[in-house]
Every structure is written in C-alpha cells, then in structure tokens.
Amino acid sequence: MATSTPLASGEETRTAAGLPLIPDPAKVAPRNARELSKLFFDRLQVLEEGTHEYQYARNTLIEMNQSLVRFAAGRFRNRGSGEMEDILQVGTIGLIKAIDRFDLSREVEFTSFAVPYIVGEIKRFFRDTSWAVHVPRRLQELRVELAKAKELLGTRLDREPTVGELAELLDLSEDEVVEGLVATNGYTAGSLDLPTGDDSTTGGVGRTFADVIGEDDPDMEKVENLHALAPLLEKLDDRERAIVQMRFGGEMTQSQIGAELGVSQMHVSRLLNRILGRLRDGMLVQE
Structure with missing residues (x-):
C-alpha cells in the first residue's frame, strides 16, 4: 500500500x-x-x-501517477503472454503520452484522461508481441497442446512424431492436427532476411525477401498529416498562424514569442495550448 x-x-x-x-x-x-x-x-x-x-x-x-499504470495493468494479469514488468513499462509509455497531451482547461480528471492511453499502449504491446497472424482461439490453444505432444512423443520415440501419432495421443482427427500445425505458422512471421532462393539475376549474390518487396515511404505519413493540417491552419486567424509559425517554423521559445508579441510567456503558453488543442481535435475528426 x-x-x-x-x-x-x-x-x-x-x-x-x-x-x-x-x-x-x-x-x-x-x-x-x-x-x-x-x-x-x-x-x-x-x-x-x-x-x-x-x-x-x-x-x-x-x-x-504510477498507480494508474498498475491499475490498468491489473486487467491483463491473465492474458498468458508478456511479463508483468514489460506490461508496466509499456503502460508507463502510455502514461507519459497522456501527461504530455493533458490540458487542464478541458476540465477533465487526469485519471479519466490517462487510463485509455495506458490501456491502449498495453493492448498495442500484446498486438505486436503475440500472434503474427490472427487465428481462432481454439487453434491458439491447440498449438500449445501440439507442442507438448510433440515433445512427449519425440522423447518417447526418439524421432519426430507423425500426424497420426499426434492425433491418437490427443484423441483428435488427423485433419484437426494438420489444421493445428498449419495454424502454428501464424505464431511467428518469417524473416525478411531469408534468401529468396534465386540469385541467378544478381550475379551470384543472394537476394532476401526484403530486396524484392516494396516498403512504406517514411515521409508519406508526414505528407498526409500536412495535407490534413493545411485546411485547419487556414481557419486560424493571422495572429494564431504567426504563433504557430514562430514556435514550430522558427523554433522560437515561448519567451521569445512573448517578446515579439508584447505579451507574457504565460499568455503565449495558454494561446499555444488552445491553438494546438483545436488543431488536434480537428485532426482526430478527420481520421
């Protein structure tokens, strides 16, 4: 306590x-x-x-506010994947995001604001560290049973068990065992560094899967965000646009902006919070 x-x-x-x-x-x-x-x-x-x-x-x-992280993490104690220490760490990332985005002027309790961020970060952790491809829960559970059965029979027979032997031990049909073995492939994704097996077109230099597939342009998301932000910026008045330009275009501090506008740093901070809140809300509506 x-x-x-x-x-x-x-x-x-x-x-x-x-x-x-x-x-x-x-x-x-x-x-x-x-x-x-x-x-x-x-x-x-x-x-x-x-x-x-x-x-x-x-x-x-x-x-x-670490107690909020522990509270949110308590919901995931029986998920069966991920150590609690890892869950607390990623939950803290969500807490930090909530702190950086919280605005007192919205008159919302911080606890109510922060918990969804924390839970969302933990759920993202489970999504990114569990099955590479979504499969039904019964097949996820069958994978565990098959792993145990293969280990048991492998030790007993001193070789890899057959589908029939696995089916007999688990009291399943061979089709069910095959389905379970195929689903197991969805637990981990194949490495993009694996060779493609065809180096005839590269002068004997092996190519990997990563060499032959496309990839996302890291600047595309930035372009999309700027495109979505443009009409929102146009709705700001001249003074508000000037503040945004000085803060993010000119990388001026709040004190420097205050000196330029003839207002206090505190007033600049409030103006920025209000402007960024409007832009953020506008971006969320467009998603």
Missing part, C-alpha cells in the same frame, strides 16, 4: 517554480496524487520546455 506524503507542512521545501519538493513521488498516495497533479499540471503549462523546473514537474507527474 502506498504511504501518504504530506501535501504541505510548516517546513515544506519548494522549487524555484513554486512547486513542493517531493523526495519520493512514487510513495505519494493516489488520493494525494490527484490533488498534487492538478498543481503540477498548472505549473507545467507555463514552464519553459527543457528547463530543470519543467523536467522536475514532468518527471514528478510520471512517478506520482
């Missing part, structure tokens, strides 16, 4: 950014973490990215 870290005390130490200095954020009780997170998110949106204060606020949020 997590121990409770006091929210405040007479001798409380604060950082230069006015945030409480928490010696061990991982030990903050979930109840206190919810209240402290609001304070840290409020400061995070006005701190300059890359500064020590910004990193402290962000890292503290990650450690304080």
